[in-house]
Amino acid sequence: MSQSEPAAIEAEQLTKIYGSGNTEVVAMKDASMRVEKGEVVALLGPSGSGKSTFLTAVGLINSPTRGRISIGGQLVHDGDVAYTNLRSFRRRHLGFIFQKSNLIPFLSAIENVQIAMQLSGESARASRRRSMELLEYLGVADRASNFPSMLSGGQQQRIAVARALANRPSVILADEPTAALDGHRGRQVMELFAKVAHEQGAGVIVVTHDHRALDVFDTIYEMEDGLLSRSAPSESAHASVPH
Numbered sequence: 689m690s691q692s693e694p695a696a697i698e699a700e701q702l703t704k705i706y707g708s709g710n711t712e713v714v715a716m717k718d719a720s721m722r723v724e725k726g727e728v729v730a731l732l733g734p735s736g737s738g739k740s741t742f743l744t745a746v747g748l749i750n751s752p753t754r755g756r757i758s759i760g761g762q763l764v765h766d767g768d769v770a771y772t773n774l775r776s777f778r779r780r781h782l783g784f785i786f787q788k789s790n791l792i793p794f795l796s797a798i799e800n801v802q803i804a805m806q807l808s809g810e811s812a813r814a815s816r817r818r819s820m821e822l823l824e825y826l827g828v829a830d831r832a833s834n835f836p837s838m839l840s841g842g843q844q845q846r847i848a849v850a851r852a853l854a855n856r857p858s859v860i861l862a863d864e865p866t867a868a869l870d871g872h873r874g875r876q877v878m879e880l881f882a883k884v885a886h887e888q889g890a891g892v893i894v895v896t897h898d899h900r901a902l903d904v905f906d907t908i909y910e911m912e913d914g915l916l917s918r919s920a921p922s923e924s925a926h927a928s929v930p931h
């Protein structure tokens with residue numbers, strides 16, 4: 689993790705203001721975070737503190753009002769000005785995982801992964817081969833031909849992780865991916881993020897309320913009233929004590 693290598697994600701002083709006048713809400717103020725390639729970061733904080741605002745800004749879904757976002761060393765946002773076609777940039781470089789897996793119900797597990805690759809122009813044969821490899825990597829290859837309704841919540845989330853990895857993203861962003869899972873399955877999914885970051889060199893940010901698996905993360909940040917800070921290791925160790 690040398691500082692001279694471009695970071696997977698570099699967010700500099702992001703501010704987001706919703707509304708104006710009486711209805712103005714400063715959801716995020718001067719939030720900065722550098723995530724190295726291969727680093728897995730947890731983002732904690734109470735409801736309404738600005739976590740989703742930060743994640744969707746870095747995910748190029750919701751422009752910041754001020755601040756700069758660089759992905760893999762490339763400046764993509766300066767204030768609300770975008771320096772690239774965000775849609776195609778997102779498809780090529782970013783993978784998203786949400787609280788619910790959002791799988792397409794009438795496609796099988798493998799087809800759900802495959803379609804992400806085919807939308808990016810991959811051939812049917814190559815995308816099928818890579819989808820199968822991903823399902824094997826995530827331990828759900830035996831479920832390839834099942835429809836989502838036949839899978840447990842944890843299995844569905846693994847398929848969603850496979851889909852997010854389909855286009856070899858350099859950045860993976862997850863918003864409460866374990867909220868619908870029990871502690872054991874939640875931990876397994878968190879461990880997958882660490883594995884993907886460490887083995888594939890992706891930068892990963894996981895927003896979570898789940899304090900049970902914090903030891904899986906390299907770095908922990910906390911958001912409070914729109915202010916982002918990095919937690920000291922002792923605080924994170926404290927936060928991981930089950931209650």
Ligand SMILES: Nc1ncnc2c1ncn2[C@@H]1O[C@H](COP(=O)(O)OP(=O)(O)OP(=O)(O)O)[C@@H](O)[C@H]1O
Nearest residue numbers: 706707713715733734735736737738739740741742
């Ligand atoms: N589109 C919007 N318009 C106006 N205010 C918004 C909008 N989206 C979010 N906010 C406000 O911005 C603040 C931060 O919201 P955000 O969703 O980022 O918090 P969060 O930490 O992700 O919360 P949770 O854990 O409940 O998902 C809140 O006060 C919220 O009400």
